[in-house]
Amino acid sequence: MIRLERRTSAIAWAIVDRPQARNAMTFAMWDELHAIARRLRNDRELRVLVIAGAGGKAFVSGTDIAGFRGFTAEDGVAYEARMDAVIGAVEALDVPVVAAVAGACTGGGVALAAACDVRIGASSARVGVPIARTLGNVLSLANIMRVSGVVGSDAVKAMLVTAELLDAESALRTGFFHELVDDAQLDARAAERAETIAALAPLTLRLTKAGMRRLRAAVPIPDDGDLIRAAYGSADFAEGVDAFIAKRAPRWTGSG
Incomplete structure (x- = not known):
């Protein structure tokens, strides 16, 4: 589930609680997050949203793999569109969004964190999109662009083709994190940041975010339906899902 906590009239926390x-997200949890973002967009008292993961072991470790069993190519297209709608709703919030990241920040968690305006990492954080090692699917171009906007296209490409996770210090050097703190200090630092931001001029922040969205929208995203269909409709993707659930190494063939 996603817990929404109103810490003050101006500050809310959305906590991924699994x-x-x-903190692997079920499809229902993505829908919960989408609903929360839509609701908060009409909240005139809100000044800052903090997104965090419960338990200290993960921010968001992607989507629950069990949900991909039996996926077809068209299911993949629908899933990526759903993901873009959810993460886009977070990105579209008028107020600044702070990501408090401890432990695993992988797959869709990376895209979600990239949609936030300030990312605070804990020493335990590990960041990456290891789909070439785990599932054999593909990121949408919308999410590649989101993450590229944070760390640059070369860093995203290296992240994808190596399937490696960055440790917290490496993620800081790439620009994914704005600062690092000890795990025990993460919540307190995120709360402090939120309070500082909440005291700033809300109109300036709102208009700045609107301007940044316009800049991103000025660069059209090419259609990627053929790439998504080729990945999610492949025998390799089905093998990746089965292998992950069975906790064995996948046997890739490179065939559709």
Whole structure:
């Protein structure tokens, strides 16, 4: 589930609360987050949203793999569109969004954090999109652009083709994190940051975010439906899902 906590009239926390599964998001949880973002967009008292993961072991470790069983190519297109709608709703919030990241920040968690305006990392944070090692699917171009806007296209490409996770210090050097703190200090630092931001001129922040969205929208995203269909409709993707659930190494063939 996603817990929405109103810490003050101006500050809300959205907490991904599935620590027993390293905060892997079910499809229903993505829908919850989408609904929360839409609701908060009409909240005139809100000044800052903080997104965090419960349990200290993960921010968001992507989407629950069990949900991908039996996926078709068209299911993949629908899933990526759903993801873009959810993360786009977070990105579209008028107020600044702070990501408090401890533990695993992988897959869709990376795209979600990239949609936030300030990212604070804990020493335990590990960041990456290891889909070439785990599932054999593909990121949408919208999410590649989001993450590229944070760390640059070369860093995103290296992240994808190596399937490696960055440790916290490496993620700081790439610009993914704005600062690092000890795990025990993460919540307190995120709260402090939120309070500082909440005291700033709300109109300036709102208009700045609107301007940044216009700049991003000025660069059209090419259609990627053929790439998504080729990945999600492939035998390799089905093998990746089965292998992940069975906790064995996948046997890739490179065939569709």
